[in-house]
Amino acid sequence: MFLEACVLATVLCGFFGIIFKKNLVMKIIAMDVMSTGVIAYYVLVAGRDGLFTPILSDRPLTYADPVPQAVILTAIVIGFSIQALMLVGVMKLSRDNPTLESSEIEQNNTP
Amino acid sequence: MSLSTTIIWIALPFFAGFLIYLLPQLDRALALVGALASIAYAMLILTGYNTLGQLSTEPLTLRLLDHFGVTLVIDELSGYFILTNALVTLAVVVYCWNSGRTAFFYAQMLMMHGSVNAAFACADFISLYVALEVSGIAAFLLIAHPRTDRSIWVGLRYLFISNTAMLFYLIGAVLVYKATLSFSFAGLGAAPPEAFALIFMGLLVKGGVFVSGLWLPLTHSEAETPVSAMLSGVVVKAGVYPLLRCALMVESVDPVVRIFGVATTLLGVFYAVFEKDTKRTLALSTISQLGWVLAAPAVGGFYALAHGLGKAAMFLAAGTLPSRDFKELQQQPINSGLWIVFVMAGLSISGLPLLAGFGAKMSTLEHLLPFQTIAMNLAAVGTAIVYAKFIALPHEKQGNLNSGFLGAVAVLIAGLLIANLGYLQAYTLANIVKAVAIIGAGWLVYFLLARRTAFRLPRMLEQFEHLVGMMSVMAILLFWMVLA
Numbered sequence: 001m002f003l004e005a006c007v008l009a010t011v012l013c014g015f016f017g018i019i020f021k022k023n024l025v026m027k028i029i030a031m032d033v034m035s036t037g038v039i040a041y042y043v044l045v046a047g048r049d050g051l052f053t054p055i056l057s058d059r060p061l062t063y064a065d066p067v068p069q070a071v072i073l074t075a076i077v078i079g080f081s082i083q084a085l086m087l088v089g090v091m092k093l094s095r096d097n098p099t100l101e102s103s104e105i106e107q108n109n110t111p
Numbered sequence: 112m113s114l115s116t117t118i119i120w121i122a123l124p125f126f127a128g129f130l131i132y133l134l135p136q137l138d139r140a141l142a143l144v145g146a147l148a149s150i151a152y153a154m155l156i157l158t159g160y161n162t163l164g165q166l167s168t169e170p171l172t173l174r175l176l177d178h179f180g181v182t183l184v185i186d187e188l189s190g191y192f193i194l195t196n197a198l199v200t201l202a203v204v205v206y207c208w209n210s211g212r213t214a215f216f217y218a219q220m221l222m223m224h225g226s227v228n229a230a231f232a233c234a235d236f237i238s239l240y241v242a243l244e245v246s247g248i249a250a251f252l253l254i255a256h257p258r259t260d261r262s263i264w265v266g267l268r269y270l271f272i273s274n275t276a277m278l279f280y281l282i283g284a285v286l287v288y289k290a291t292l293s294f295s296f297a298g299l300g301a302a303p304p305e306a307f308a309l310i311f312m313g314l315l316v317k318g319g320v321f322v323s324g325l326w327l328p329l330t331h332s333e334a335e336t337p338v339s340a341m342l343s344g345v346v347v348k349a350g351v352y353p354l355l356r357c358a359l360m361v362e363s364v365d366p367v368v369r370i371f372g373v374a375t376t377l378l379g380v381f382y383a384v385f386e387k388d389t390k391r392t393l394a395l396s397t398i399s400q401l402g403w404v405l406a407a408p409a410v411g412g413f414y415a416l417a418h419g420l421g422k423a424a425m426f427l428a429a430g431t432l433p434s435r436d437f438k439e440l441q442q443q444p445i446n447s448g449l450w451i452v453f454v455m456a457g458l459s460i461s462g463l464p465l466l467a468g469f470g471a472k473m474s475t476l477e478h479l480l481p482f483q484t485i486a487m488n489l490a491a492v493g494t495a496i497v498y499a500k501f502i503a504l505p506h507e508k509q510g511n512l513n514s515g516f517l518g519a520v521a522v523l524i525a526g527l528l529i530a531n532l533g534y535l536q537a538y539t540l541a542n543i544v545k546a547v548a549i550i551g552a553g554w555l556v557y558f559l560l561a562r563r564t565a566f567r568l569p570r571m572l573e574q575f576e577h578l579v580g581m582m583s584v585m586a587i588l589l590f591w592m593v594l595a
Contacts, residue, residue, distance in 0.1 A: 031271070078241065089251075089267045092263050
């Protein structure tokens, strides 16, 4: 329960960072924090019945569920590639908007 | 329809897309092959034949691996969505044929086509997540393709909002897994209310539904013409399709989807009536049409087809206009050829008989629940007002239009005329009178009132931070809706 609360706090920290941080790079980092929280939650769900790696052995052990871990691996890769793509976009934008203030960029680029 | 055909069909656009990087000379041909293969596949589903030539009306359900693996469901509903995707992609390839676009553009277009196809076939939350994220990345690359500051910002904003929404969706997905040990859509019924709220919030944002869809007007109006046609015609439907699928699979979801359908229709049409910019009007009308698709989940597929074809044609024609401002367009006559496209596509979306929009609108109106009827009829009149703006533009005979444009529009309009034959039961006297009355009422309101309004709606809700903040509001709203 305590761990669940921590994970939720991480997700909310990231989410509020996206809203309240002014700098575009900080917003992207906040999104990364949020996705870290989501990944941690998957790991937490995977470990709800046990923590051992699911490898067949003689001793009776309580195994961690491999399915959420496998699934979140895909999501990590996707999230990582999206972040890379966004940072490239931000690099391009920084040439004409060196402060990278999102409200400024939005004002300049909205008809 | 066998397993191997389906897998080959899903993989083909990706394979062709990556092949373009190796053989850039073949870019247009490969894109054409990808689109035609999807048309063939969709026709097989809609005519009800499997690959062995036997007639089967059973939906095809594929389960790869185990209960936690990939689940695919293919039936008539997905058939209509796949056909929409295929025809719009085909039209866009034809439109771009002589425009000298780079191989990269066609490769991304195929990736987008493939990922949207995958979204229309899958029935579990994780495959859907992957498909939606890939379509988001491809859409970003297509939007940012001109590499101007504005296009990069618009693309970045789109990617940011959709990725944030999908993070919430992922939390919802794991809650479903925790409750049912499976990621299948069917598990939504047994999942806790917070899982439902988070998943639906993600899909509402991705599908451009209600206030969380207000990222859509800027994105769709600032993208290049062929990209807007694809975004509005099919890509948003990748977010709407799973809502329909869930509503059909899980009974308790159905009323929520219907309520959002009505709310979206009214919101979109209200904004669109007062808009003064052509491409923004079309984008706002997309929001309202998505509401029509959601309002009656059982027949949403046919509506999505009719809307996708009509809207893609409208966007391609609007991109050829000399200006985007209705005021300026009312002063200088447009090319008659363009005007005919506006009339055909606009009347189809308004629901005139002999075009696919008529059957779609009538079948949706027939499948409404009593509480939806008045609002949806009102929205139908609103839609007629919105398209009267395009149909009332002055026109005269001018030079020839671009051959790529004509080819693309021919595909879409032919699609509208042929799809009309798919639902002949709609042709009763009462329905025809009703459709004509709705359009007549809409035009009357337009010429008497709407034409003269100089009223501008505030665009505050379209700002980036408000869009992100609205996600939390929507999540809470959904949570209460499901508890109530």
